[in-house]
Amino acid sequence: MTRTAFNDHDPFDGHDADRDAIVVDDADTDVVTFAENRRGTDDLPDQGQLELEDRYALRRVQGLSTELEDVTEVEYRSLRLERVVLIGVWTSGTQLDADNSLVELKQLAETAGAMVLEGLTQRRSKPDPATYVGSGKAAELRDIVESTGADTVICDGELTPGQLRQLEDVVKVKVVDRTALILDIFAQHARSREGKAQVELAQLTYLLPRLRxxxxxxxxxxxxxxxxxxxxxxxxxxxxxxxxxxxxxxxxKMAKLRRQLAHMSVARDVKRDQRRTRQVPAVAIAGYTNAGKSSLLNRLTGAGVLVENALFATLDPTVRQARTPDGRAFTLSDTVGFVRHLPHQLVEAFRSTLEEVADADLILHVVDGSHPDPEQQLASVREVLADIEASDVPELVIINKVDAADPTLLKQLRTKLNGAVEVSARTGEGIDELIRAVTEALPVLDREVVVLVPYERGDLVSRVYQEGRILKEEHTGDGTALHAWVPQMLANQLDEYATAAL
Known part of the structure; x- marks a missing residue:
């Protein structure tokens, strides 16, 4: 098991014969650095023959301690800050992958209002079925909890009810897994009646098998x-x-919440059906949490949606109308962010909300270009899109935050994601190119019409403005002459006003 430092003080500073299994940053011991542990997949041992030093070491991950100048920096916690220790089991991939996963867990914990003291990882072929990290390492974890004064342990994975109970019996403090942590963040951020009901349903689904x-x-x-x-x-x-x-x-209570959500989804379905009838294209913004989706929506539409540098700041979907440079209207919806190992309880509870993505004509897949592992973000989001049956929807990948991205990493992304658009929602860089790309990716209008619409049918002219693309317009004594591309359904209603030439 590998130990990760989350504060400047090392409670185990110095060598102790009883803790030979713990690797610490000390002059009298062998220091395990990031570089030594970033092994490629080619260097991994055969299945079932993991290296002993990896299995017997608690490895510290540097730079993960929470340092707050003022307790008010945590906006979502009304109670005192919980002091937590993070623990993760590394079963596949490289050490860098394990570090990135624990760094993300730290961000989740801080978003929930916790103060991170330590972060630990252990190399195993699979999590221990009893205590997640094995009985020996669980005892070492208890010592670290006692020395740091932590009151909570957060595990980087979903624990079974048995693992949760037995690990708590060993460490003697509250144990929370990744799923419960994400559910807690959702509960803090939910604002609408529907959002609160969805989160409560997900929490009860998680709690039911864990009752004691x-x-x-x-x-x-x-x-x-x-x-x-x-x-x-x-x-x-x-x-x-x-x-x-x-x-x-x-x-x-779960049955009651499901009935309430079914009734709430009716209004959303009615609005969606109205847009389908009028054939207004729908564009959904999807992506990893904190990738900049709400900032992009504000930049494109001036929606004024809440923007924060926090995970899961957006839970309630926002739909706004936008127009292409040639005047064609379409809807742009901001959706809840995804994360790796998104709890299936949340996917089921938010299914009615996520239908905005599945029913869209185009998905703007936003990727955080400044993230150390953007390709993993892409894979995680596409996994959730497959769960909600949205894999067949046309996708336009947008690499956001290019102003803060590493140029080398950005070049690699550009090579692998052919056709991706690079933007910065904060500075406005690349937005014009994005608008052109969205315009080209929208569904093609079906028919070209040349009509003379009487002035008393101004409703049809208004629909041409909203749903079609006007090439030429003139106002005559008999009505409004239009040359435009429009959807087939609207073209059928305009047929009686067709004219030979404009």
């Missing part, structure tokens, strides 16, 4: 007047236990 009972001491006795306190003949016994009561109430 207190045995017969919380059992419920059968009722009835006869037979004394035990309820009479046929009713004696432990009755319904407290955990069974909790399960029943949670199931009832």
């Amino acid at each position: 009972g207190w045995g017969d001491s919380l059992s419920r006795q059968g009722g009835g007047a006869g037979g004394g306190g035990n309820g009479g003949v046929g009713l004696r016994g432990p009755g319904e236990t407290k955990i069974e009561t909790d399960r029943r109430r949670i199931n009832a």
Whole structure:
């Protein structure tokens, strides 16, 4: 197991015979650096024969401690800051992949309002089925928790109910897994009635198999007047236990939330059907969390959507109307950000919201060009798009934050993502090129029409402006003469006003 420093003070500074398995940054011990651990896949040992030093070492990941000048820097926490230690199990890939995953976990923890003290990774072929990191390393983790004064351990993975309970028994503090952490962030950020209901449903789905009972001491006795306190003949016994009561109430609450979400989705479906009827193209902005999707929406439409340098700042979808340079209208929707190992409970609960992406005519896939591993972001987002059956929707990749990106990494992305558009939503760089790319990628209008529309049918002229592309327009004594490209449905209504020439 490898230890990651999250603060300037090393509680295990100095060599101790009882902690030979722990690699620390000390002059008397062998220092394991980032460079030594960034092994390529070609250097990995055969399956089942992991190197002993990787298996027996707790490796510190440098630079992950939270340093706050003022507690008010954490905006989403009304209670005191929790002091946490992060722990991850590295089962595949390189050490750099493991470090990046733990850095992202640190960002998630800070977004939830925690103060990160330490970060640890262990190399294993698979997580321990009992305590996630193995009994020996769990004991070492307990020592680190005691020395740092942490009150919470956050695991970089989804733990089973058994792993959660047994690891808590060893470390003696609260244990939270990655799924619970993401659900907590969603609960803090949800603002709309629908968003709150979706998050609550996801939380209850996660909680249901993790309920803990207190045995017969919380059992419920059968009722009835006869037979004394035990309820009479046929009713004696432990009755319904407290955990069974909790399960029943949670199931009832989940059923109620599903009914509420079904009713809420009706309004969204009606608006979507209206856009389909009018044949207004729909463009959805999707991508990894904190990739700059809301900033891009504001830059393109002036929507004024909340923009923060925080994970999952946007949970409630925003739909705005935009126009191409030639006047064609389309809708642009901002959606919830994705993340690696996005909990399936959230995907199911937010399915009605994510349908905005699946039903779009074009997906603007935003990638954070300044991220150390943007290709992993791409893969994670496409995995979620496949889950919601949006893989067949045309995709335009946008590399955002090019003003802060590493030029070498940007060149590699440019080579691998042929046709991607490079922009900076903050500075406006590349926005004009993006608008041209979106215009070319929108569905082609079906018919070219030349019509003379009477002035009393101004509604049709308005629809041509909204749904079509006007090539030429004149106002005559008999009406408005138009030469335009329009959708087939609108062209059928304009046929009676067709004229030979404009």
